[in-house]
Amino acid sequence: MTSPTIVWLRRDLRLQDQAAFAAAAASGNPVIPVYVLDDETPKHRRMGAASLWWLHHSLERLDAQLQAMGSRLILRRGKCDAALAAIRRETGARVVHALHHYEPWWRLAERAVGKALDLRLHHGNFLLPPGTVTTGAGQPYKIYTPFWRASLQQLPPPPPQPAPETLPAPEFWPASDTLADWQLLPKTPDWAGGMRDTWTPGGAGAAQRIEAFVGRARRYDEQRNLPSCSGTSMLSPHLHFGEVSPATVWHAVADAGGSVDVFLSELGWRDYAQNLILQCPDYAARNGRAAFDALPWRDAPEELAAWQQGRTGYPIVDAGMRQLWHTGWMHNRVRMIAASFLIKHLLIDWRAGEQWFWDTLVDADYGANATNWQWVAGSGLDANMFVRIMAPLSQSAKFDAATYIREWVPELRHLDDADIHDPQRPPRGYPAKIIDHGQARARALAAHGAMKAQA
Numbered sequence: 001m002t003s004p005t006i007v008w009l010r011r012d013l014r015l016q017d018q019a020a021f022a023a024a025a026a027s028g029n030p031v032i033p034v035y036v037l038d039d040e041t042p043k044h045r046r047m048g049a050a051s052l053w054w055l056h057h058s059l060e061r062l063d064a065q066l067q068a069m070g071s072r073l074i075l076r077r078g079k080c081d082a083a084l085a086a087i088r089r090e091t092g093a094r095v096v097h098a099l100h101h102y103e104p105w106w107r108l109a110e111r112a113v114g115k116a117l118d119l120r121l122h123h124g125n126f127l128l129p130p131g132t133v134t135t136g137a138g139q140p141y142k143i144y145t146p147f148w149r150a151s152l153q154q155l156p157p158p159p160p161q162p163a164p165e166t167l168p169a170p171e172f173w174p175a176s177d178t179l180a181d182w183q184l185l186p187k188t189p190d191w192a193g194g195m196r197d198t199w200t201p202g203g204a205g206a207a208q209r210i211e212a213f214v215g216r217a218r219r220y221d222e223q224r225n226l227p228s229c230s231g232t233s234m235l236s237p238h239l240h241f242g243e244v245s246p247a248t249v250w251h252a253v254a255d256a257g258g259s260v261d262v263f264l265s266e267l268g269w270r271d272y273a274q275n276l277i278l279q280c281p282d283y284a285a286r287n288g289r290a291a292f293d294a295l296p297w298r299d300a301p302e303e304l305a306a307w308q309q310g311r312t313g314y315p316i317v318d319a320g321m322r323q324l325w326h327t328g329w330m331h332n333r334v335r336m337i338a339a340s341f342l343i344k345h346l347l348i349d350w351r352a353g354e355q356w357f358w359d360t361l362v363d364a365d366y367g368a369n370a371t372n373w374q375w376v377a378g379s380g381l382d383a384n385m386f387v388r389i390m391a392p393l394s395q396s397a398k399f400d401a402a403t404y405i406r407e408w409v410p411e412l413r414h415l416d417d418a419d420i421h422d423p424q425r426p427p428r429g430y431p432a433k434i435i436d437h438g439q440a441r442a443r444a445l446a447a448h449g450a451m452k453a454q455a
């Protein structure tokens with residue numbers, strides 16, 4: 001009997017430009033694609049509810065693609081090393097192909113799997129392998145701009161590779177859980193209606209998003225900050241789950257002209273975040289700048305709840321938080337405004353916001369989420385200055401968010417453009433401002449001053 005080869009899947013749920021599948025197919029051996037739902041290794045970093053919704057559909061679609069090729073996806077639950085070792089015992093498979101992942105728990109899991117089986121790791125979930133873009137002295141970059149400048153010396157990425165034409169099936173398939181066994185979808189209540197309306201998880205959904213974006217890519221810089229307009233690609237959950245490779249996205253849009261370079265540099269932020277978590281594996285828990293450990297955060301659970309529910313009385317913040325709850329996604333400009341509001345207006349620790357996003361975003365990504373929260377807080381290795389406090393009302397007017405607010409805050413739908421950013425008489429049912437902007441600003445600056453005095 002020929003020993004089969006395992007493809008161990010994590011956030012790389014695609015066939016095209018997937019080096020682990022390509023290597024397994026090239027071996028000529030039968031291939032067993034495996035996804036292990038491992039809640040034990042990540043511990044408190046288990047996927048949030050919105051990510052689990054996405055995962056269910058993404059696995060379902062990948063399995064359908066595999067079945068069309070005469071293959072299938074084997075589902076197991078438990079610690080990855082134990083689950084893969086069991087498949088080795090059952091099938092005689094010795095070699096495992098997988099893509100590198102950089103979350104600290106995945107690096108632990110890779111070490112454990114590597115002890116039990118012959119694990120062969122490949123690159124391909126990032127434009128460049130994290131850790132390979134270094135300064136002249138061989139050190140990793142801490143700041144985005146020089147990181148991206150150095151990355152550009154090594155880009156573009158190689159053209160994407162096609163999906164394998166065949167994946168030989170083993171003589172017999174090992175047992176598999178069913179997706180229904182895992183109960184990843186919400187039932188009581190079923191809160192996923194808005195996500196179903198917004199997204200098509202899987203490779204085909206990613207391809208549709210790329211197709212829709214290619215024509216708009218040249219105007220990216222003009223439109224990307226306008227939440228009322230579809231100026232960005234909405235590829236983040238597809239990229240996060242690896243349903244499409246960043247190289248595929250790059251080569252699809254790179255010739256669009258106009259400001260497509262700005263878009264490509266956003267893909268660079270995605271790479272940069274992975275480089276940061278490689279340097280600081282606990283970046284989602286620890287301030288990049290230790291001075292921030294002395295910032296006197298407020299413990300204000302009711303205000304945190306008002307922010308989470310989109311009831312702060314600041315229309316742009318509330319629109320963003322409701323878009324997040326409904327669709328599992330929020331426009332980037334609004335993410336910045338909403339995050340800044342939590343951190344500076346409410347003076348609540350950025351980690352509380354990071355956790356909420358972790359649970360509610362369909363693109364929740366350990367590296368990108370922590371990097372961006374720390375950027376907004378000012379606590380990051382690369383960060384906006386804390387004392388630059390975003391004014392949510394003027395940001396809302398500046399970026400023309402009226403249509404966006406009308407979509408997500410129906411109580412304000414009847415207000416005209418002049419009034420909607422800062423309603424002078426909030427209609428019945430819509431909350432008054434949770435705090436005055438001037439007072440919030442003064443309080444945040446005082447807290448920052450107190451932090452500096454401790455340094």
Ligand SMILES: Cc1cc2nc3c(=O)[nH]c(=O)nc-3n(C[C@H](O)[C@H](O)[C@H](O)COP(=O)(O)OP(=O)(O)OC[C@H]3O[C@@H](n4cnc5c(N)ncnc54)[C@H](O)[C@@H]3O)c2cc1C
Pocket residue numbers: 224232233234235236237239240266267268269270271273330331332335336339357361363364365366368369370372373376
């Ligand atoms: C507080 C906060 C938290 C965030 N949390 C996440 C997160 O958990 N996961 C996540 O993917 N992005 C996160 N972002 C970054 C950004 O908001 C999203 O990547 C972007 O809104 C996704 O929409 P898009 O696909 O239309 O992006 P586009 O503008 O079309 O950008 C293309 C791709 O580039 C990447 N990208 C763009 N901006 C960033 C960025 N600032 N940092 C890292 N990658 C970026 C994404 O993969 C995105 O899909 C966060 C931003 C903020 C301010």
